Amino acid sequence: MKRLLIDSSFFQTRIVLAQDDEPIEMFYESKKQKSIVGNIYAGRIVSVLKGMQACFVDIGEEKNAYLPLGGQKKIKANSTMCVQVEKDAYGQKGAVLTDRISFTGTFVVLIPNDKGFGISKKITDQNERDRIFNIMQEIVPDGFGLIIRTEGFGKSREEFKKEIDELILSAEAVEKADFIKAPCLLRSDDDTVIRAIRELFTSDVDEMIINDTHYYDKALKSIRQYPEKIKLYEQNIPLFEYYGIESKLEKLYQNKVWLKSGGFIIIEQTEACVVIDVNTGKFTGKKDIQETFLKTNLEAADEIAHQIRLRNLSGIIIIDFIDMKYSENREILQKRLENDVKHDRIKTTVVGMTKLGLMQITRKKTSIPLLMQMSDSCLCCKGRGFVPSAEYTAGKVLREIVSLFSSTLFRKVTVSSNKYIISALSVNNRAYINEIENKFHAKIVLKEIDTAAFDYVDIEKSASEVKYRTDKKN
């Protein structure tokens, strides 16, 4: 049973393609569903705030929206104008509007009465930026500016062109819209979700289940095939939980994926490429070791093809399979992998083994990997994956204290930090601390704070001398 499950909640929309309740592909969009940001309205001016260079506009929402004006514009109450929402209503405040309209597609934002183009800073790969730059130089339409969104990553000239043409049509439609009916909605852009549904809802999908009436209606309207397969989910238990998918998706955050045989794979995503390491589990003893290696590698190949698709990994993918002695086995493995990636709707090529025995795969880049979409950089290590060790930090703290005692009159410090750094100081450096205390006739007090962050160190200094230390030695 192949299902397309659409879970749309207040904050985000997730679409999972599942084969027998095993997720095989996923789409994620974190946009507040109730958000009206980006919507374009024919608004009616309710009142003009002369002193504030702003006006209140009725856009048909509960609260009148606020439109700051750029000085020179003359606007009269009860007139109509085209406005776009910049910020959602919040608390007592209505939505904030702009009269500088733009049209957001999946890959680009089109800005009428503008020129030139910019590329999202989130696309960091210089080659990709150059590639997009070259395409844009050719296709930026006259009279419009463009912003290339992060989703533009990897898109072809044709894909860009098609979307730009669609957006130009939308812009023209808005321009020609009938303002007599104001306030009214002229355009809303939740098209990305519908577009993803359209791509994933292929003829072999048995049913599409949507937990949200808005997208259910929209899907029925915009997807003209198999309406009998489109179903609204109305139960209380969350949709993905009902199909046993939620817990499986949690694993997307883990680098390690277990194989049934007891082996596992480790997936590392770097800026340059994806590296996947295959590891054997415990050896089963007397059995032929080469046979075991092949079996584990084949199982890993299946899982890797599955994970590449689910995680939307792309670009160069390098797999370090377990080394196998016989070339026949290596051929069997490559054939298996080639067969596995055939199920992917995104073009994936098994290039073959390098001289060092690493398997190379390339997969067309269509959007950024799922993990990146669903993650922020680690607040502790800023994404490096490492933080200074407690031991290293302890050494640094003691150097600072020595420097303080030798160049000032302060003779007492209180070091407050987390238990790891305090224990690195009090246990591993006890002798050195005693030495410093004796040498400078000073006192170092250590204070453990339960709630201290991993890198929190406070050195509080005071002048108080510690008399008893002076009598002890010398």
Ligand SMILES: [Zn+2]
């Ligand atoms: Zn980290």
